[in-house]
Amino acid sequence: MESKAFIVEGGHKLSGEITPQGAKNEALQILCAVLLTEEKVTIHNIPNIIDVMKLIEILGDLGVKVNKLDEGSYEFTADAVDIHYLESDEFAQKAAKLRGSIMVLGPLLARFGFAKVPKPGGDKIGRRRLDTHFLGFTKLGASFNYDDRSSFYSIDAKNLEGKYILLDEPSVTGTANVIMAAVMAKGKTTIYNAACEPYIKQLCRMLNRMGANIQGAGSNLLEIEGVERLGGTTHTMLPDMIEIGSFIGLAAMTGSELTIKDCRIDELGQIPGVFQKLGIQMEFRGDDIYIPAQENYKMERFIDGSILNIADGPWPMFTPDLLSIVLVASIKAKGTVMIHQKMFESRLFFVDKLIDMGAQIILSDPHRATVIGSNNERPLRGISMTSPDIRAGVALLIAALSAEGKSTIYNIEQIDRGYQFIDERLRALGAKIERV
Ligand SMILES: CC(=O)N[C@H]1[C@@H](OP(=O)(O)OP(=O)(O)OC[C@H]2O[C@@H](n3ccc(=O)[nH]c3=O)[C@H](O)[C@@H]2O)O[C@H](CO)[C@@H](O)[C@@H]1O
Numbered sequence: 001m002e003s004k005a006f007i008v009e010g011g012h013k014l015s016g017e018i019t020p021q022g023a024k025n026e027a028l029q030i031l032c033a034v035l036l037t038e039e040k041v042t043i044h045n046i047p048n049i050i051d052v053m054k055l056i057e058i059l060g061d062l063g064v065k066v067n068k069l070d071e072g073s074y075e076f077t078a079d080a081v082d083i084h085y086l087e088s089d090e091f092a093q094k095a096a097k098l099r100g101s102i103m104v105l106g107p108l109l110a111r112f113g114f115a116k117v118p119k120p121g122g123d124k125i126g127r128r129r130l131d132t133h134f135l136g137f138t139k140l141g142a143s144f145n146y147d148d149r150s151s152f153y154s155i156d157a158k159n160l161e162g163k164y165i166l167l168d169e170p171s172v173t174g175t176a177n178v179i180m181a182a183v184m185a186k187g188k189t190t191i192y193n194a195a196c197e198p199y200i201k202q203l204c205r206m207l208n209r210m211g212a213n214i215q216g217a218g219s220n221l222l223e224i225e226g227v228e229r230l231g232g233t234t235h236t237m238l239p240d241m242i243e244i245g246s247f248i249g250l251a252a253m254t255g256s257e258l259t260i261k262d263c264r265i266d267e268l269g270q271i272p273g274v275f276q277k278l279g280i281q282m283e284f285r286g287d288d289i290y291i292p293a294q295e296n297y298k299m300e301r302f303i304d305g306s307i308l309n310i311a312d313g314p315w316p317m318f319t320p321d322l323l324s325i326v327l328v329a330s331i332k333a334k335g336t337v338m339i340h341q342k343m344f345e346s347r348l349f350f351v352d353k354l355i356d357m358g359a360q361i362i363l364s365d366p367h368r369a370t371v372i373g374s375n376n377e378r379p380l381r382g383i384s385m386t387s388p389d390i391r392a393g394v395a396l397l398i399a400a401l402s403a404e405g406k407s408t409i410y411n412i413e414q415i416d417r418g419y420q421f422i423d424e425r426l427r428a429l430g431a432k433i434e435r436v
């Protein structure tokens with residue numbers, strides 16, 4: 001995709017049904033896990049987004065046979081991995097473009113005793129340290145080196161041995177990496193303070209189907225009994241919960257009646273409840289979320305009458321990836337809310353664009369923004385803006401679709417990194433978006 005901007009004509013109501021794509025952050029883990037076996041792994045519901053396609057390309061370059069079966073369905077066979085590819089300039093360039101590339105480390109270490117990656121890419125949303133990954137690998141017996149000049153992290157180990165590992169923080173990609181390193185280690189590994197997102201649960205389920213022995217999936221205490229080898233399997237990605245949350249925010253801000261199909265509501269944790277706290281009505285119809293057209297909605301207060309505060313935290317707390325969407329959805333509500341982004345320090349700066357559009361927001365510091373909702377009395381106005389990161393990008397797109405007049409959003413590669421054909425899918429609901 002060569003395009004650079006979306007031109008959005010705001011103020012149109014959307015309506016209809018939309019089906020979420022497969023989960024981006026699950027896909028990045030699951031794709032790396034195909035490196036753990038020389039047998040065929042079939043994966044369904046793979047989202048067609050930039051980050052995922054880049055990772056598939058890297059797997060292919062590493063020698064994994066990639067066979068596309070259908071839209072979103074692929075077979076992978078890692079029976080001839082060329083570990084020397086990790087030394088190439090091409091790998092350095094490609095792997096540095098996405099966050100997910102860091103998760104080739106665990107499986108390559110488990111299978112080949114060596115791995116390296118450049119400093120990974122992903123959103124520039126504050127410091128994104130990787131200590132947890134290397135703390136885990138070194139506990140299992142690997143030696144670790146960081147080359148400051150080339151920005152390459154490398155690890156190697158003749159043998160990995162199961163250990164008790166208390167993670168310093170429940171890092172999502174860190175937990176996935178340590179699990180993948182531990183599944184074929186000798187003996188028992190216990191990971192405490194593990195991340196427990198549905199993504200990690202899905203990864204554990206997949207690995208168990210491949211022959212691993214992991215107990216505790218979905219909790220913060222994982223017990224892994226090492227096995228000799230893993231075999232092939234078939235895996236289907238969950239619907240992307242961040243897309244689901246984004247569509248709830250979109251429906252609310254544009255006053256649209258939308259049905260979000262096949263949501264796996266059982267795996268959404270706090271997500272629907274947080275949007276309901278903003279006053280957004282929704283109905284669960286089987287596994288669909290129905291959102292009626294709402295001109296007005298009123299934020300709740302806490303039981304003692306104090307002002308609402310919505311903060312992120314490691315799962316099962318509210319995911320940081322949806323705070324930008326919650327923030328934008330609160331602009332139209334009646335009431336006041338403090339949005340507290342605890343985990344990242346540069347994810348709220350996009351609010352200056354919302355302020356330019358007419359929103360009443362006070363950015364108190366890099367972590368906290370207070371939104372004084374308009375009760376739908378002061379519509380936003382369209383402006384030109386640049387998308388700083390994936391979720392802020394979609395938050396700005398939602399704001400633009402709800403605004404009076406025309407907006408231009410630049411740097412939409414950020415949005416395409418994580419939302420599949422978003423312009424096309426929203427046009428089908430009646431949105432006026434042009435890709436230029
Ligand atoms: C490819 C991928 O899957 N990316 C996701 C993954 O990134 P990623 O795995 O990189 O994020 P981590 O879970 O490692 O940490 C995210 C940030 O939160 C901080 N932190 C973490 C735990 C904690 O208890 N306290 C704390 O402050 C970390 O220091 C870091 O700054 O998880 C993040 C947190 O859900 C999401 O935003 C990213 O979309």
Ligand SMILES: C=C(OP(=O)(O)O)C(=O)O
Nearest residue numbers: 099100122123321390391
């Ligand atoms: C921050 C995100 O992605 P990444 O970790 O790939 O930068 C995200 O998905 O919101």
